[in-house]
Amino acid sequence: MVQESRIRVLIAKPGLDGHERGAHVVAYGLRDEGFEVIYTGLRQTPEQIVSAAVQEDVDVVGLSILSGAHLSLTRKVMEGLKAKGANDILVTVGGIIPEEDREALERMGVGGVFTSGSKIKDIAAHIRTRLGEMCPHEEENRGLFTEGTQATAGTGHEGQ
Amino acid sequence: MEERMETLIREMKNGDQRSLARLISCVEDRQAGWKDVMKSIYPGIGKACVLGITGSPGAGKSTLAGEIARRFLDRGLSLGIIAVDPSSPYSGGALLGDRLRMRDISTNPGVFIRSMATRGALGGLCQAARDVMRIMDAAGKDVVLIETVGVGQDEIEVVSASDYVVLVTFPGQGDGIQAIKAGVMEIADLFVVNKCDRDGADVMASEISAMLELSSEAGQERPPVMMTSAFTQEGIDDLCGVLSEFINQKKARGKPQRDHVRNEVLGLLEREMVGMLRERIMENGKLESALDAILEGKGDPYSAAEELMARVHLVRSRPGERKEDTRG
Amino acid sequence: MKDSRKGIEKAAEKWEAEILKPRVKRFNLDRSPTSFHTPLSCDTTHFLDKVGFPGQFPFTAGNNPFDFWKAHAKTAALFGFRPDWGGAGGVGKYGGFGTPADYRDYLLRMQSMGRKGGPNIAFDLVTQCGYDSDSPYAEGEVGRVGVAVSSLRDFSIIYEAYTGELDIDKVPSNFTINAPAAVIIAMYACLAGKRGIPLTKLRGTPQNDILKEFIARGTHIFPPRPSMRLFRDTCVFCRSHMPSLNINSIGGYHIREAGATRTQDLAFSMANGIAYVEAGLEGGLAVDEFAPAFTFNAFGGSMEIYHEIAFQRAARRMWAHIIRDRFGAKDPRSMTIRQPITAHIGCSSTTLQRPLNNLARAVIGGMGAGMSGGIPGAFPPFDEPLGLGHSQEAVQLQLDATRIMIYEAKVADVCDPWAGSYFMESLTDETEEQALAELEKIGNMGGAVAAIENGYMPRAVAKSAYERQKKIESQEEFVVGVNCFVDAHEIDVSINRGVEATYDPELKRTAEERQKASLAELKRARNGKGVVASLKNLKDQARDQDKNLMPAICECVESDATLQEICDVLREVFGEAQPVKL
Known part of the structure; x- marks a missing residue:
């Protein structure tokens, strides 16, 4: 039978921040890039996000945070994923992220920070590239890699 | 079979969610070796009761599924939930959002929720969904709920593969019961008029009853028509009562039918x-x-x-x- | 000689054929990249009906011939008056952080520096979502985007900064809170009670605009219908007891920021406004008893200055007609859109790239405001998108830009300078027509509440946000420094940013612990029986849709029940809002 595989992404809004514009735009955009996007809606606890990421067997978790609570919330999600043995999932963070926090996020293991002005195409390309690096042997299993978009310079991001 | 698969199956049977999730992906993606997985688990399945929930967009299916799940969990049952949403015909991607209606139960260890896109290649959704149901069955879930929008032939087939089909309608849905797609009506074992706190619910329920009366033959058992509201919680306990009764019957019945x-x-x-x-x-x-x-x-x-x-x-x-x- | 319509039509045809088309052809274009408007574009003969005089129906030309600030503009310049940005009508700068004591101390420090506006309180997300600082949902969020308020005691601590000449019968207060607005209004009333100040003396504005939270901002608690019941109760309570307090501040700004198109923004805000009026009527009030106490919140927001001017004009005309024709209002004060900030560019127009450009952008917004009946304010400060707080430099530049528009460019010396422009009148008509069509669509669904319940409004906004994103990515629309003019030889101009040492980061970091401890102490010390009794009474009253809940909420607040305890009781009776599926 014909194999069909899709990159699966969980777009999640942890914490109480209710600004969904960025999350919505990225969710629509990645769907149109051929990804299967699971959107959690507002006010997700880190536990809910981790549990969704595991059950949905996603390749990527994209956290959208505009409240300034990105460091503590991201840390909790990373720890939760690790506890479930799911720290191979690529985690990206989008929103209002001051430049000086980027490094702290990357140290936690975040594999992409996208702030205001990022393009969906760049985010998608970044995800494809990172997934390709993380598990090259699975590359042929992912139909999408044949499209072979390379990440271009610049960071993606989301509007507020 | 690959050792990796064997390990995953073993871990899944021990209750590991990650392994269950991985096996579902393997089968859903038709990854190499998927059939071996199915062959390996097939002998042990048939214990779970599969309930299909379908209806038009906006009927409140996900919310209702969440409410049903919550009650089953309270009774000590374990659940698998499959929420099917359409893939985009243009990009092949999908936006899967039913999960967000079930957040109350999403971290309960007794429940496993999986969103599934129709993908739509060569009409294989029905088989893929059936395979996912079986994996959840093999993982030891007592009940598998599968939820789809009852609009396409594919989706109708998906729910028809379940043991019991609940058709969810709501007052104010376009042209009333005329809007219910032909073909869906016939496979329903139970009709729910959801959002019954709204005007027109009584009329809708009686219209459905009348139609069932007209289309069924004498002596034939007619599917029940129930009214629910997630907002007022009205009718949901009763609905779960009917479903529980069916689940118990099914446990006694067992074997698959030759036609199927x-x-x-x-x-x-x-x-x-x-x-x-x-x-x-x-x-x-x-x-x-x-x-x-x-x-x-x-x-x-x-x-x-x-x-x-x-x-x-x-x-x-x-x-x-x-x-x-x-x-x- | 007077032109005839026929004559203009003929001349227009000739111009197109002889001037326009050859030029379009010469540059190899499909069509002209500009437009030109003539008396044919619109009907300017109905001046009284469609424009009218400033301060008169239909208020197209403005709410007033001139506003308060304009009357005092010269004095302000002579004496070097420096307003607290973000506040209007006597309130200070919008802000809040940490524990109530942290914020109180900050406010006292500001007052010692001469900033004596009334409190303009930003609440943390925990409070906005109806939780207490000790809730599991509160973790990491206490005192972060605003001050934490879990109880009347917390509320009173903030107000320890407002006594004597700044007591609450002398300065107004703004509360940026929506879902639990009823609780905060109750706290305000109880505070006045404790201080022996008559409620009639209280002034200010609670945001109290729950509908736009479902469309845009996401700090809802209860489903739309019970939320509207709470609105009704606050509306009736405010009018009967606190007549000088505004009832709400209706969004528009937030809806646009979330991605709405201009038409959606206008139509959705009007639909929400209509729902609020209906709620007031349902509460037994006559429209003129409460509509004058409605305010609007910086309606609009985009870089397209002509469109934003037309938008303000169309919005004023639409609201005036809705209030008069649909609801039969007689009082002109019911019919005006009162808003402290009018046209502006919106924070979503600012860019993280080459941020100083945002100053130029903000000036465009200010020009739009000055030319459509508002203060020509340059909003927001250029460093808004950096997410690090506004620097002193950015605020200074913003303030000076505003002053330059007022005093040097004299932008606001003419009322509705665009009135009678063929182009602007036709654009205003078009804006209004499109919004009316969208409003009718919502009306057919059953109004704003129904269009939220069925997901229409929030989904439409999300889709528009995505459409806009696609246009930017495909370079159908240009944003300077973002998707064009980004070559290496462009210079990224930067200046020093000295962020005012406003909020002590150390205090912010420890706020959660300290606030939790203080809450625990309150819970130990209060009379538990009184709390339980008042909450039980609230629950009983909440079950009866006809009851006004404000007295019961005041009773809870007074007995030291916490904000979350009150909201939890209501959650139990009302249920919680369901997320919208995209």
């Missing part, structure tokens, strides 16, 4: 054959040259299909067997 098995074997066979045919027809640009001819005005689709059929010798052994067929 026949359909499934034929279905698998058809998909296998279509896949093979397509591959053969694409070989050496046969299809493309036939298309060229039609576009140049030198042929027609009917003759082209006939000629392609004639040029394909199904019995000839193929130069390279597919990976998945050489394993196991």
